[in-house]
Amino acid sequence: MKHMKRYFFILIYSCMMIIMLASGTVAHAQDTTSSCACSCVKPFFQYLIASHRLFTKETDHILISTLVNDANKAGYNVSYSGCPILSKNINKYFYAVTTDTVGTAYKARLGDCAIVLTTTNNQSVVFSKLLSKDCDNSGNVLFTYNLPVHKIYKVNKSTVITAVNTDTALYAEVLNSTFTADTTSSNIVAAIYDHGAAVFQGYQIKTLFNTETIAIPTGGEVISAKLHLFAKPEGFNPPAYPNAHNTGAEKYYEARTFIASCGTKWDYTTSARDLYSISPGMGIQDIVAPDGNFDNWVFDMTPNMQSDPWFYRYGFMLSNYIYLDSTVVYNTFCSQKYSDAGKQPYVDITYYPNPDSSIVAQLKVDTCFSCSTVPSSICYSAVTDTSVNIFTYGIAGNWRPYRSYAYYGDRSETDPSLATNIRRDGTIKEYSGFWKMVNGTWKPQSQDTGRWVWNSETTLFNRRGLELENKDPLGRFNAGLYGYDENLPVAVIQNAKFRESAFDGFEDYFFVGSSACDASCAVPRSFDFSSYKNNLDSTEQHTGKYSLRIAKDSSAGISASILPDTSNTFGLSFTTAANNCLPTDSVLKSIKAGKDALLPGFSPLAGKKIVISAWVKEAQACIGDTYTGNQIGIVIGRAAGNITVIAKPQGGIIEGWQRYEQVVDVPADATTLSINMQATGTSTVYFDDLRIHPYNANMKSFVYDPGNLRLMAELDENNYATMYEYDDDGTLIRLKKETERGIKTISETRSALLKEE
Incomplete structure (x- = not known):
């Protein structure tokens, strides 16, 4: 027969002393x-x-x-x-x-x-x-x-001229060339091919085009003028040349295409030979060299337009310089006759009409x-003072939960076959209370481990009274890390001490309270990148708003001490003195605490394995399956000689970010741990969501918006993120999950209130 047991939970409070340490x-x-x-x-x-x-x-x-x-x-x-x-x-x-x-x-x-x-x-x-x-x-x-005026001028005229040379190289005479002009083409194209032989059929294609009359009033001042060209999706000449452009990634490629103004007036009645012979006008020309095979192109005409608002009165040309290799050079854009109006070329001009x-x-x-x-009495250390009211300064009288106990005992009724009287049944048999009155004072009884059993003990609190660490009867620790001025949990860790774990998403270094300078008597961070505050970047981020930017050939890192495992307890020394004023034997003179009363900083334990995880992104496009221009250098200091581990990002690149996960063995004789994030390539590197915890521990971390403190992301035990998105009213509308196959939308909701008629 199973015994029916009832569990009582009781909290034992301990008086924790908050030690205020500050220098100014x-x-x-x-x-x-x-x-x-x-x-x-x-x-x-x-x-x-x-x-x-x-x-x-x-x-x-x-x-x-x-x-x-x-x-x-x-x-x-x-x-x-x-x-x-x-x-x-x-x-x-x-x-x-x-x-x-x-x-x-x-x-x-x-x-x-x-x-x-x-x-x-x-x-x-x-x-x-x-x-x-x-x-x-x-x-x-x-x-x-x-007030500036902004106008769009669409291209409304274009002609594609093709010159085919039958008996000589293109860079020589063109007298024997054949010329054609196509005014119906949907292309704005420039191409050139010249074998360079004495007898070869090379060719050159160029395009002249113009817009509606660009009318800048007399005395007007051009602020910005840009020509927008859109790559043709069908390519240059499929199937032989399916791309719109060839690029520097191709063998023997040279950037030979340019955009310039036309030096002579032309129209649709001008002969093909005369159109081909039109030279570029004076002024700045733009070399067209796209990075991708289907990149659009923007030509900044501002300097030319500022010097002469009528500079492009004769229109534009897309042409090539002389080419001396057998490789075809081509760039293909959509003309005004292209079917998709969104890809038709135009000139975008902003000017002040009458300055x-x-x-x-x-x-x-x-x-x-x-x-x-600066030194100030406002933030002096009351603990080190010779005479202080411990209650006024919050040194004493701060009661926090210490242990929670559960009662294990049989019920008075043990036979389930008997009728139940719910009004009277269910009492505990031979119940023994936890507290007992002794000489007018409540004291805990000698604890019978068979009845009152403790299941949780809190070992650390922060200055706001929030729990940082607890342990169970088996000696297993759980910890919590707080950020945003120690108000919000940024990480929770199972099976690890507070001192063994660290997380930094670089989000709360600019978090301030109600005043412009709200760092009065600030508590130092246990895992601190404050010296790199100017390197925090809001243009790239894995989660939240910020990441740590590291320029090429630069690095950023931290160091921590590796210490042996010690007890979490600390002692207090009470000093009394004779009382000459009141009818008592003695009074409290001072209370002395050791250094163990202070919260420990990040300091891994010797003789254990740790896991270091982070996310990285390089400013340049990744060629291949992994980033190669960054690394994390891990140095473990020992008297017998340092141990160096070089970590590289692993796994796929997810939305531009790649994950680090490195297991490191910390020897028993280790004394220091240094972690250095390095940009070893030619581009800027961004790091985010750096985590360190014991190998046998489990960590979850959290990222908040520093403005409204909404939860923006939650990172799981593998450092993959779940993203939360909100509308303008602060209502959660979208939930996304980061996976090895990319970021997936898990759920999306919309809600509204109907107005009554």
């Missing part, structure tokens, strides 16, 4: 910047005006790096590397303080800097109609009052705030 506090320093790098601030704000992002809200959490990338994609040359105000704030937020779109002053925050735009005559202006003009001697950006020289507003960097650590 953070002071707010004002750096008044009278001059700025106008070359970058000017195009940056012109983009904000043109793209209607001047009034970005603080709640949008838009990074400056995002705006810089978008500005460059839109054709605005914004370089933050040579601009101190942008480079120092590149991973911080931009937002408008001003909400009125019309007024005499506009204010915004550019990271830690305040930006002020004021009108010169104290008259209201529409901020969205301002045009950045020049910079004054102080570096302030000056604005005129104008106004009168200055109506100026923009300047008003004040920049910087945070520096």
